[in-house]
Amino acid sequence: MPFPSRSRYKELLVLAHDLADQSGAVIRPQFRRALAVANKAGADAFDPVTKADQAAERAIARMIRGRAPDHGVIGEEYGTERSDAAFQWVVDPIDGTRSFITGMPLWGTLIGLLHEGAPVLGLMDQPFTGERFWSGATQAYRREADGKARRMKTRACPRVKDAIVMTTSPDLFTTSAELDSFQRVSRETRMTRYGGDCYAYCLLASGFVDLVIEAGLKTYDIVALIPIVERAGGRVTTWDGRPATNGGQIVASGDPALHDKVLKLLNR
Known part of the structure; x- marks a missing residue:
């Protein structure tokens, strides 16, 4: 299937921002608070997860089911829903849980979208600092705590x-x-x-x-x-x-x- 049209892309991006708003509202009150930390990796390794991770992913999946019921979800905490869907939302509610549990703000919520298996949209939200980074249809943007969206561009460095x-x-x-x-x-x-x-x-x-x-x-x-x-x-x-x-x-x-x-x- 072809890449989503510009108008369709805008609709999907609105949903991505709403998902980030919803998950941020869940995660923000839990940051730098005493939280129980579970280990998903077993005795020989450490892969932390908190209730904030789990609650945020549930909130994201719930909104996707309500707003885009024909879409699938691939999440770190709860696995895959609707694996046969053309659109698949790929979610890591807290990427950087080790930073999260130690009070460092170098973590974020990852919300990506696959269309027929290809990445077409991405958003990273940092609800504590108020920063958000996302892909438009042809460019990329960041919004800082002042609320202004700015175009992002990588720098030249050929060596x-x-x-x-x-x-x-x-x-x-x-x-x-x-x-x-x-x-x-x-x-x-x-x-x-x-x-x-x-x-x-x-x-x-x-x-x-x-x-x-x-x-x-x-x-x-x-x-x-x-x-x-x-x-x-x-x-x-x-x-x-x-x-x-x-x-x-x-x-x-x-x-x-x-x-x-x-x-x-x-x-x-």
């Missing part, structure tokens, strides 16, 4: 040695080969910064960061961010250059001229 690279944590690279590949790129760049989760990709789309390199991502970690980065002028793929929709080893570049050079370094 690896001039690049600023971010990753959430070196712990994402679970094999020595992955860590070696990341460090090979990191050594060649100007500066490496850790932390950020979804926030790092939005900083890239805003022109403050040149590379984000990660591994072990799930669909709900990346789908919403792909249209934001690409419509700001960047590129997002797996380390071997394939579409990033299913997650895995991910590299995002603000300058497409930088992207192929980094892929070569990662795969040397």
